[in-house]
Amino acid sequence: MLAYYLSFSVNCMDKVILRSITIHNCITMKILVCITNVPDTTAKIAFTDNDTKLNKNGIQYIIGPYDDYALARGVEIKEQSGGTLTVLHVGGAEADPQIRKALAIGADDAIRVNAEPLDSYYAALQIAQVAKQNSYDLILMGRESIDYNSGVVHGLVGEMLGIPSYSPVMKLDLDGNQATITREIDGGNEILKVSLPLVLGCQEPIAEWKIPNMRGIMTARTKPLNVVEPVASEILTTPEKYTLPAPKGACRMIPASEAETLIRLLKTEAKVL
Amino acid sequence: MSVLIYIELENGSIKKTSLETIAYGAKVAEKNGGKAIVLAIGNADASELEKAGRYGAAKVLHATDQRLEHENSMAYADILVQAVQQEESKVVILPKSGLGDAMAARAAARLKAAVVSGVTQLPETDGVFTVTRSVFSGKAFATTQIHSEIKILVVKKNVIEVDENAVATGNAEIVPFSPAFRGEDFKATVIQVEKTNTELSLTEADIIVSGGRGMKGPENWQPLVDFAHALGAATGCSKPVSDLDWRPHHEHIGQTGIKVAPNLYIACGISGAIQHLAGVNGSKCIVVINKDPEAPFFKAADYGIVGDIFEILPRLTEAAKKLK
Numbered sequence: 092m093l094a095y096y097l098s099f100s101v102n103c104m105d106k107v108i109l110r111s112i113t114i115h116n117c118i119t120m121k122i123l124v125c126i127t128n129v130p131d132t133t134a135k136i137a138f139t140d141n142d143t144k145l146n147k148n149g150i151q152y153i154i155g156p157y158d159d160y161a162l163a164r165g166v167e168i169k170e171q172s173g174g175t176l177t178v179l180h181v182g183g184a185e186a187d188p189q190i191r192k193a194l195a196i197g198a199d200d201a202i203r204v205n206a207e208p209l210d211s212y213y214a215a216l217q218i219a220q221v222a223k224q225n226s227y228d229l230i231l232m233g234r235e236s237i238d239y240n241s242g243v244v245h246g247l248v249g250e251m252l253g254i255p256s257y258s259p260v261m262k263l264d265l266d267g268n269q270a271t272i273t274r275e276i277d278g279g280n281e282i283l284k285v286s287l288p289l290v291l292g293c294q295e296p297i298a299e300w301k302i303p304n305m306r307g308i309m310t311a312r313t314k315p316l317n318v319v320e321p322v323a324s325e326i327l328t329t330p331e332k333y334t335l336p337a338p339k340g341a342c343r344m345i346p347a348s349e350a351e352t353l354i355r356l357l358k359t360e361a362k363v364l
Numbered sequence: 365m366s367v368l369i370y371i372e373l374e375n376g377s378i379k380k381t382s383l384e385t386i387a388y389g390a391k392v393a394e395k396n397g398g399k400a401i402v403l404a405i406g407n408a409d410a411s412e413l414e415k416a417g418r419y420g421a422a423k424v425l426h427a428t429d430q431r432l433e434h435e436n437s438m439a440y441a442d443i444l445v446q447a448v449q450q451e452e453s454k455v456v457i458l459p460k461s462g463l464g465d466a467m468a469a470r471a472a473a474r475l476k477a478a479v480v481s482g483v484t485q486l487p488e489t490d491g492v493f494t495v496t497r498s499v500f501s502g503k504a505f506a507t508t509q510i511h512s513e514i515k516i517l518v519v520k521k522n523v524i525e526v527d528e529n530a531v532a533t534g535n536a537e538i539v540p541f542s543p544a545f546r547g548e549d550f551k552a553t554v555i556q557v558e559k560t561n562t563e564l565s566l567t568e569a570d571i572i573v574s575g576g577r578g579m580k581g582p583e584n585w586q587p588l589v590d591f592a593h594a595l596g597a598a599t600g601c602s603k604p605v606s607d608l609d610w611r612p613h614h615e616h617i618g619q620t621g622i623k624v625a626p627n628l629y630i631a632c633g634i635s636g637a638i639q640h641l642a643g644v645n646g647s648k649c650i651v652v653i654n655k656d657p658e659a660p661f662f663k664a665a666d667y668g669i670v671g672d673i674f675e676i677l678p679r680l681t682e683a684a685k686k687l688k
């Protein structure tokens with residue numbers, strides 16, 4: 092782990108602390124980072140309108156935590172390769188504060204596709220459309236959104252663009268046009284080399300979450316946020332309703348002096364041993 | 365009409381979670397009056413694959429190719445799409461995993477199919493095809509209608525009861541399957557595979573013993589590991605524990621880590637923050653051991669012990685050993 096923090100600072104104005112020296116033979120990267128706008132991880136989930144809509148009352152929205160990792164790594168790469176980083180969101184204007192935050196963290200400009208992301212397929216189609224018009228070298232996003240937890244958008248986008256996709260990616264290094272990726276596979280990790288362009292679903296420890304600094308917040312106000320209209324798509328799904336899990340029964344407390352009883356109860360009462 | 369079920373193999377055996385996937389797919393096929401057809405990719409003996417029949421499969425398509433040694437969602441999705449086309453499948457079922465999601469996604473883009481991941485129940489098939497899945501990291505469920513001709517469902521673990529002998533008629537027919545690949549399927553070169561998890565994987569485990577910051581440091585993990593061994597359990601941890609490098613990252617459970625759904629989850633010195641609970645709320649039974657009676661985890665627990673983890677763990681290990 093220590094090697095990760097073998098840091099050095101570039102750009103004396105910003106004193107940006109970068110992690111290990113991981114980007115060689117810099118080519119100018121064109122990076123797209125897709126972000127979701129989701130309820131904060133501590134949000135209490137409840138529904139309205141006959142359980143057809145999320146009750147947004149009192150809910151704080153954030154950039155999806157996994158997307159935040161993708162953004163952080165994207166910014167690090169951009170700062171080293173001198174390319175551009177565009178942040179993309181499919182959704183309504185209520186996400187603009189989160190988009191501005193991404194700009195404050197280091198994105199150069201933003202695109203918002205002005206449409207309710209009806210399902211994964213629809214969102215991916217919009218992302219792919221933007222990507223086709225701009226040919227990015229690297230498309231980064233979180234491994235999954237924390238509202239729908241589907242983890243399928245990177246794969247959909249990859250296939251729609253005819254390029255490889257990998258997820259969950261825990262380390263990304265670049266050498267010119269070659270990416271070296273560490274990703275989680277079942278029961279372990281795999282390191283692979285593949286050439287750009289790529290779509291990657293990111294997770295920790297690919298980078299550390301970044302907090303915008305004052306200068307970033309100031310410059311973010313004037314960075315371009317382009318709102319574009321969606322491309323038409325067939326409706327593949329319609330949401331019907333939400334339900335909450337059944338409330339949990341009371342917890343059965345066992346005195347510490349009789350801790351051994353637990354094992355017996357797990358066998359005879361809960362029947363899980 | 366048929367239902368195509370992708371299963372995962374590990375060291376030549378069908379994974380336990382995939383046996384569940386077969387049972388799930390067979391039930392969907394039964395409801396629709398179609399056949400349940402399994403797709404297996406990689407090396408396995410016919411005697412192992414035939415097992416699929418006992419869980420309700422009529423046929424197993426078996427694809428092997430030395431280039432398929434590594435998890436490769438591009439090539440695997442290619443195979444899946446060709447199997448769907450050959451069998452004219454209208455419903456495709458995969459187990460929830462990184463690979464399952466990736467294959468489902470890529471196949472969905474090719475087939476113009478709706479993909480719903482995290483499914484927690486059998487679909488409603490009378491009238492509009494409707495599925496229910498877990499959303500908001502287990503805090504709620506969403507029911508969705510699917511209109512596309514082909515429907516792709518990625519199914520969570522522990523969703524249905526598995527009857528090992530659901531179908532007395534026995535064995536499935538094994539049919540070799542040789543798909544065509546595209547050049548870009550093998551663009552990547554795998555340079556290293558590291559099995560960090562030589563023991564039981566968290567997503568497959570029936571029992572998980574998990575430790576939090578209350579364990580105080582990596583040097584204190586032995587009693588927890590001993591207890592896990594005594595129960596045949598996998599070990600997990602909270603996020604700060606892996607952030608501090610006390611335990612490896614792949615053990616990190618929660619909203620931003622692995623989501624688990626074991627029969628039994630035992631939390632040792634974990635406070636029960638909402639982000640941690642989001643990763644374990646699919647567990648059948650939760651035990652919490654914490655010295656603080658006010659720890660929020662007790663609210664989500666079935667059994668609780670208030671006490672010092674270091675005093676209690678060795679005693680539980682002894683009690684568990686006696687049980688065996």
Ligand SMILES: Cc1cc2nc3c(=O)[nH]c(=O)nc-3n(C[C@H](O)[C@H](O)[C@H](O)COP(=O)(O)OP(=O)(O)OC[C@H]3O[C@@H](n4cnc5c(N)ncnc54)[C@H](O)[C@@H]3O)c2cc1C
Binds near residue numbers: 655
């Ligand atoms: C965006 C976001 C995402 C997050 N994602 C995750 C996630 O995926 N997973 C996750 O786990 N966390 C996640 N967190 C962190 C989460 O909020 C909590 O900080 C974390 O779960 C706390 O870990 P803990 O319970 O191990 O530690 P603590 O909260 O410090 O709890 C330690 C517990 O140990 C008990 N204890 C101490 N000593 C003993 C003893 N001797 N015997 C018995 N009990 C003892 C204490 O009473 C206490 O309850 C996330 C946070 C954010 C903001």
